[in-house]
Amino acid sequence: MSLSVMTLSSSSSGNAVLVTGNGRSILIDCGIPVKRLKDGLETAGIKLNDVEGILLTHEHDDHIRTAAVVSENYGIPVYGERRTLAAVKARTNLKGGFYFSGMKPFMLAGMEIRPFPTPHDAVCPVGYSISAGDKRYVQATDIGWFSPEVESAMRGADIVLIESNHDIDMLLNGKYPPYLKERILSRQGHLSNGSCSEAVLKILDSGTRNIILGHLSEHNNTVALAYETTLEATGKRGAVPGRDYLLAVADARKPGRGVEV
Numbered sequence: 001m002s003l004s005v006m007t008l009s010s011s012s013s014g015n016a017v018l019v020t021g022n023g024r025s026i027l028i029d030c031g032i033p034v035k036r037l038k039d040g041l042e043t044a045g046i047k048l049n050d051v052e053g054i055l056l057t058h059e060h061d062d063h064i065r066t067a068a069v070v071s072e073n074y075g076i077p078v079y080g081e082r083r084t085l086a087a088v089k090a091r092t093n094l095k096g097g098f099y100f101s102g103m104k105p106f107m108l109a110g111m112e113i114r115p116f117p118t119p120h121d122a123v124c125p126v127g128y129s130i131s132a133g134d135k136r137y138v139q140a141t142d143i144g145w146f147s148p149e150v151e152s153a154m155r156g157a158d159i160v161l162i163e164s165n166h167d168i169d170m171l172l173n174g175k176y177p178p179y180l181k182e183r184i185l186s187r188q189g190h191l192s193n194g195s196c197s198e199a200v201l202k203i204l205d206s207g208t209r210n211i212i213l214g215h216l217s218e219h220n221n222t223v224a225l226a227y228e229t230t231l232e233a234t235g236k237r238g239a240v241p242g243r244d245y246l247l248a249v250a251d252a253r254k255p256g257r258g259v260e261v
């Protein structure tokens with residue numbers, strides 16, 4: 001049994017994450033141009049035709065932009081919460097697809113998919129807990145805070161992808177209009193580096209040893225700031241990346257390193 005995860009792109013410019021369990025692959029979100037999607041998959045040795053499904057987290061553009069065209073042209077079914085799927089259909093040419101409601105688990109490509117609610121300003125945003133045999137991956141980006149639902153979904157997972165969206169000072173001193181700053185900082189917005197680092201401490205305490213920071217803002221964050229904020233917090237506890245756990249940062253616009261358990 002093996003489970004691997006590779007971010008193909010992770011930021012407000014577009015999101016797509018490849019999850020492969022026992023040789024069968026799915027995508028979480030589909031918000032990047034088809035060429036970049038194909039190139040990214042190629043680095044993992046996978047063809048777009050081999051992808052067995054696309055799970056959508058919520059209807060924001062950066063997560064769904066190419067879902068309709070990829071689904072149509074490559075015959076890949078799209079899965080999403082009922083209201084999310086309806087919202088995506090209202091915004092794009094997406095046809096068909098499969099919906100779930102009530103956060104009920106289901107099977108896809110031999111993996112068990114457990115959606116859970118996330119705090120964000122969309123109709124019904126979710127994160128996913130994905131199991132292949134005894135290995136489990138949990139992803140939650142676009143979260144205003146580290147809610148009890150997110151925390152409980154992540155507890156004890158083998159690999160976690162969590163948002164480390166912005167540095168609060170960069171955001172406050174940056175060029176975004178006040179309403180946007182307020183939205184990002186709200187409990188329905190995005191997780192700051194500081195809040196992420198506190199969440200990572202809890203995630204490490206639960207036994208998780210592979211952590212990927214993702215959905216970094218390209219305007220209000222840097223890879224170094226996100227990495228160092230969490231590094232410093234975990235360092236105070238005596239946890240050293242590379243020795244005690246893996247800490248990776250997803251690239252905003254290109255494939256990140258693959259993590260396999």
Ligand SMILES: [Zn+2]
Pocket residue numbers: 011012015060062063142215
């Ligand atoms: Zn997003």
Ligand SMILES: [Zn+2]
Pocket residue numbers: 058060120122142
């Ligand atoms: Zn969003």
